[in-house]
Amino acid sequence: MNKRIIFGSIVFLIIFFLTSFVLKNISKTKILLIGLDGADWKVINLLLKEGKLPNIKYLMENGSWGNLESFPPLISEVVWTTIFTGKTLDQHGIKDRLMNDPDTNELVPPTSNLVKVKRIWNILSEYNKKVASIGNRVTWPPEKINGIIISDRIDIHQYQNKNYSYPTFVDLCTEEEFKNFSKLENSIFSHIEKELIDKELITLDRFAEERDNFMANFTKYILKKKEFDFLTVYLKGTDTLSHHFWHYLFPQDYEISKDEKYKDIIKDYYIFCDKVIGDLIKAVDKDTILLIVSDHGFRSIPTIRYYYLFTGIDLLLELCGLNKMIKNYKEVSIKCDLKEILKAERSLNIYGDLNEEEFKEIRQEAKSILKNIKVKETGISIFDIIEDTKNGFIITIDRSYIN
Numbered sequence: 224m225n226k227r228i229i230f231g232s233i234v235f236l237i238i239f240f241l242t243s244f245v246l247k248n249i250s251k252t253k254i255l256l257i258g259l260d261g262a263d264w265k266v267i268n269l270l271l272k273e274g275k276l277p278n279i280k281y282l283m284e285n286g287s288w289g290n291l292e293s294f295p296p297l298i299s300e301v302v303w304t305t306i307f308t309g310k311t312l313d314q315h316g317i318k319d320r321l322m323n324d325p326d327t328n329e330l331v332p333p334t335s336n337l338v339k340v341k342r343i344w345n346i347l348s349e350y351n352k353k354v355a356s357i358g359n360r361v362t363w364p365p366e367k368i369n370g371i372i373i374s375d376r377i378d379i380h381q382y383q384n385k386n387y388s389y390p391t392f393v394d395l396c397t398e399e400e401f402k403n404f405s406k407l408e409n410s411i412f413s414h415i416e417k418e419l420i421d422k423e424l425i426t427l428d429r430f431a432e433e434r435d436n437f438m439a440n441f442t443k444y445i446l447k448k449k450e451f452d453f454l455t456v457y458l459k460g461t462d463t464l465s466h467h468f469w470h471y472l473f474p475q476d477y478e479i480s481k482d483e484k485y486k487d488i489i490k491d492y493y494i495f496c497d498k499v500i501g502d503l504i505k506a507v508d509k510d511t512i513l514l515i516v517s518d519h520g521f522r523s524i525p526t527i528r529y530y531y532l533f534t535g536i537d538l539l540l541e542l543c544g545l546n547k548m549i550k551n552y553k554e555v556s557i558k559c560d561l562k563e564i565l566k567a568e569r570s571l572n573i574y575g576d577l578n579e580e581e582f583k584e585i586r587q588e589a590k591s592i593l594k595n596i597k598v599k600e601t602g603i604s605i606f607d608i609i610e611d612t613k614n615g616f617i618i619t620i621d622r623s624y625i626n
Contacts (some may be wrong), residue, residue, distance in 0.1 A: 250508040256455040261462030263520035278501035292518040301362040302518035307342040320504045352452040358438040359457045365389040379405045379437045405437040410490045431463040439499040446506040572614040
């Protein structure tokens with residue numbers, strides 16, 4: 224490769240950088256973008272000191288790297304759509320992990336047809352550039368492009384299914400090759416006790432490792448078979464494991480003691496990703512620019528204060544009188560969306576037969592009450608209001624309180 228570029232946490236509008244390289248009169252220039260969800264320099268630097276990330280070290284020594292800022296809400300579906308469109312969430316339309324279905328109004332994971340603007344693979348396709356998007360967020364149903372899309376909702380055990388990719392896998396590889404893409408020699412997830420997965424880790428995507436392995440192997444496969452001007456592949460496991468095992472790797476940052484049973488599981492996954500990066504480096508030629516991108520990093524949050532405040536949010540709403548209110552003789556309630564118990568933000572939804580003006584007044588009153596809950600000794604607000612939503616608003620714990 225003639226250039227190697229690695230970024231840390233990033234939500235800046237990199238699409239303009241990408242399209243300029245591919246669309247300018249540089250006939251040989253190609254781009255390979257590897258997305259590592261939730262990758263953090265704290266882990267990377269720790270492993271670099273231990274000499275366990277040779278490929279990332281090679282890229283850093285021969286390219287550019289840095290720690291850039293991400294902007295809330297730090298939700299993967301939102302941030303990755305921003306990265307690949309160069310637009311804000313209001314412009315591209317993907318605002319949360321769950322959005323109202325335009326037909327049924329039910330809350331569902333966002334789909335590709337809810338993206339209001341073109342993503343980089345759409346733009347490059349229009350210029351007759353060969354593109355591939357492998358496993359990226361909000362890519363189902365797969366769009367028809369000048370290349371390949373493997374959607375994020377793929378079932379890696381369903382070779383015949385036509386809804387997971389464009390073109391279909393039947394047109395891309397044999398069934399035997401398809402099965403081999405997901406085979407793992409040494410599973411990192413196999414070291415996690417089944418009881419822990421079933422009972423405690425409610426939001427752990429237990430298939431993330433298998434899917435990441437599939438995406439990595441499929442990417443290596445098609446790089447041998449086809450030429451691309453732009454290819455991007457997404458790996459999720461760095462985020463999945465960090466959500467649940469961060470306190471094992473950095474127990475000193477927490478207020479409760481932790482055993483060391485899972486202290487290496489996050490590190491092992493970064494090492495796995497480094498090997499994938501090394502394999503992809505070997506698979507591309509000298510005219511390929513390589514970028515490693517993350518949507519956000521990770522941080523330690525003191526466990527007792529953080530979990531208590533959010534797991535007890537319904538009790539707090541009751542104590543504040545927000546769970547049952549009266550507005551113009553109408554009953555109103557505010558409830559917390561607890562679908563993801565480890566999410567760093569909480570959606571508070573307002574329920575009641577309210578007109579638009581009444582809804583806005585209730586929302587403003589509730590925001591004011593929560594914002595005025597403060598630590599007695601310091602006067603610092605516990606909660607921070609992130610943004611308004613269609614059904615209410617989103618809160619998080621104020622960073623100054625956490626720190």
